[in-house]
Amino acid sequence: MRPIKVGLLGLGTVGVGTVKILRDNATEISRRAGCEIMVTHAVVRNIDKAKAQGFDIELSTDASTVIDNPEIDVVCEVMGGEEPAKGYILQAIANGKHVVTANKALIAIHGNEIFSLAQDKGVMVAFEAAVAGGIPVIKAIREGLAANRIQSVAGIINGTGNFIMTEMRDKGRAFADVLAEAQALGYAEADPTFDVEGIDAAHKLTILSSIAFGIPLKFEAVYTEGISKVSSDDVQYASELGYNIKHLGIARKTQRGIEMRVHPTLVPKRRLLANVDGVMNAVLVQGDAVGPTIHYGAGAGEMPTGSSVVADIVDVARTLTADPENRVPHLAFQADQIEPLPVLASHDFETGYFLRMQVEDRPGVLADITAIFGKHEISIEAVIQKEPEDHESVATLILLTREINEGAMNDALTALNGAPSVVGEVSRIRVETLA
C-alpha cells in the first residue's frame, strides 16, 4: 500500500503527541497498518513557535494548505473549539477527505451536521480521542459490544475533576485549594469552568450516549452539575458511610426515556470505579449480554490522546478501499437507523441521595425530619448524627436514602429547607450503587 499522508489542523498538545507517536513508533505502526503513515503538513497559528518543535513538516497559517490539498488523505483536527474547527472540517469533508478529530465540544454540539455531510460524501470522521483520552472506549462500545443492547454507561470522564475529588478525599483538602494546585500543575485550565462545572464531561457523555443508544447527539439535553459545591465535610461523611464521591457522567436507558446526567456521585468503595483515582478515567458500560465491562486508562495528555488519534488514523487508512456502506458507522448505528428517544428531565431521575444538614440540637428534631421523609415516601438507608461541638448549638445530620424519584426528593427538600429545626440549606449529592 502507498503511504498515507496526514495533515494536521493545530499543533498544540495533542498535535505534538500525534506527530511524536507517528515518528517514534513508525516501524511498529506500519507493521500493523501495512503502509507508512506520515504527517506532511500542519496548520498553526504561530509558525516560529511550531518550528521550534523541530518536526520535518510543512507549516502554514493557511488552513487550505491542508483541507484543500489533494495530496492529503486524512485531515486531523487537533485545534479544539467550535470555530474555525467546524468550518475547516466541513470543508475537508466536502473535498472528500477523511477526518480524525479529538474535539469533543465540536462533536457533541455540531456532530449531527458533520456526520450528515460525511455520510453524503462517503468519508470517515473518527473521534476516539474526543472521549476518555487514550482509552479505546468509543471502539469498545461501537464495535466490541455491538451485540448488546447497552443499558447504561457511567464514567469518570474528566481527569481534572477526578484529581480534585481524589485529593479532597485523601488529604481532606478544600475544593478551592486543590483546584489552585491543579491549575499550577497544568491539569486545569486558567478558566476551569469546563472541567469543574461538568461541561467537558457533558460533551463526552453526549457522545457516549449517542453511540450507546443509537440516538442523535443532544448536548443541550444533558443535566450538568459540577463539583464546586462539594465540601470536604461531604467527602468525609460519605467515606464514613462507605462511599467515595466521584464526578460521574451517567447515561441510562429506562422504559420512559434516556437519562443523561453529569454530577458528583457517591459510589460504594468496593466498586472498581470508586477506586479510579487521580487524573485517570474509567467508563463502566452495562450491556444486556456481556454484563458490566470497565475501560480504564489515561483520560488526557499529549501521548495518551495522541495514541487514540493515531489509532483512528490507522483505522481510516484501512478503510480507504472499503465500500462506504460497509464501514463502521460514525455513531455506531447506521445513519438511517439513528432515532431520537425521549430524554428525561431531572425530576424524573431515579437515584439514591446523600443529604447533609445542620439541625437544632433539641429533642424531637430527628422525629420531625424523618416524618418529612415518611410523608414523601422516601426510605432512609443510613443516618449519622454528629453531636454539636462545645461552642455550637447545631448538630449535623447525614442521611442516605434509597433510590427514589427526584421529583419526590425535590419536594422533600423544599419541606426540609422550610422546616424550623433545619438551619440553613440542605446539601444533596446523588448516590449510585453501580450494581
Place this chain on the structure above:
Amino acid sequence: MRPIKVGLLGLGTVGVGTVKILRDNATEISRRAGCEIMVTHAVVRNIDKAKAQGFDIELSTDASTVIDNPEIDVVCEVMGGEEPAKGYILQAIANGKHVVTANKALIAIHGNEIFSLAQDKGVMVAFEAAVAGGIPVIKAIREGLAANRIQSVAGIINGTGNFIMTEMRDKGRAFADVLAEAQALGYAEADPTFDVEGIDAAHKLTILSSIAFGIPLKFEAVYTEGISKVSSDDVQYASELGYNIKHLGIARKTQRGIEMRVHPTLVPKRRLLANVDGVMNAVLVQGDAVGPTIHYGAGAGEMPTGSSVVADIVDVARTLTADPENRVPHLAFQADQIEPLPVLASHDFETGYFLRMQVEDRPGVLADITAIFGKHEISIEAVIQKEPEDHESVATLILLTREINEGAMNDALTALNGAPSVVGEVSRIRVETLA
C-alpha cells in the same frame, strides 16, 4: 446489504448464547451492522438434545452441511478442542469462508497454520471470544492501541482460578474446598486441570503475546504454574503485607526477549487488578504512548462469550467487500511482519518473591537466613516472623524480596532448602507491583 448467513459448529454453552443474542437483539444488531445476521445451520453431536433448544435452525451431525455449504457466509466454531475443530476450520477456509471462533486452545496451538491458510485464501478468522470472554480486549490491543509499542500485558484471564483465589482470601478457605464448590457451581470442569494448573490461561496468554508484540503464536514457550499449591497461609500472610494473590498471565517485552508466564502472583492491594474478584477477568495493557489501560468484564459464560462471538460476526460482515489487504490483520501485525523474538527461560525472569518457610526457633536463625540472601545479593523488603504456637518448636518466617533475577533466587532457594535451620521446603510465590 443482503442478510449474512452464519453456520455454527457446535451448539453448547457459547453456541446457544450466540443464537440467543442474534435472535433477541436482532433489531439492535442490524441497526448497527446495516444488514440482518442469521444463524441458519448448526452442526451438533446430538440432534434431539439440540432440538430441545427450540431454535429455528437446520440441525445436522454432518459438518459439511456448514463448512461446504455455499449459502453460509461465516462459519462460527464454538465446539472447542483441537480436533475435529481444526480440520473443520481449515476446510471452511479452503472453501473461502470467513471463520469466527471462541477456541483458545486451537488458536494458541494451531493458529499459525490456520492464519497462514486464511491469509492465502483472503478470508477473516476472528477470535475475540477466545480471550477473556466478553471483554473486547483483542480488539483493544489490535486496533485501539495500534499506535503503541506494547510493553506488557498482565491479566486475570481465568475466572475459575480467580473465583478460587477470591474465596480463599475472603473466607480463609482451603484450595481443595473451594475447588469442590466451584465444580458444584459449574465454574470448574470435572477435570479442573486446564483451569487450576494454568493451561487455559497459558492458551490465552499465548494469543495476547502474539497480538501485543507481533510474534508467532508459541504456546509451548509459556512458563505455566497453577494455583493448586497456594495455601490459605500464603493468602493470609500476603494480605498482612498488603497484597492479594492473583493468578496472572504476564507477557513482557524486555531488552533480552519476551517473558511469557502464568503463575500465582502477589499484587499490591491498592492496584485495581488486585480488586478484580470472583469470576471476573481483567487485562492490564501497558503501551508506551497510552500508559496503562485496563479492560475488565466477564471472562466466561453463555451470554458474555456470545457477545464477543457476535461482535466478531458483525466485524466480518462489514469487511466482506473490503480488499483483503486493507483488513485488520489476524494477529494485529501484517502477516509478513510477524517476527519471532527470543522467549526468556524462567531463570531469566525478573520479579520480586514472597517466601514462606518454617525455621527452628532458636537464636541466630534469622541471621543465618538473611546471610544466604546477602550472599546471593537479594534485597529483603519486608519480614514477618511468627512465633511458634505453644506445642511447636518451629517458627514461621515470611520474606518479601525486591526484584531479582530468578536464577539467583533459585540458587538462594537451593541454599535455603539445604540450610540446617530451615524445616521442610520453602514456599515461593512471585510478586509484581504492576507499577
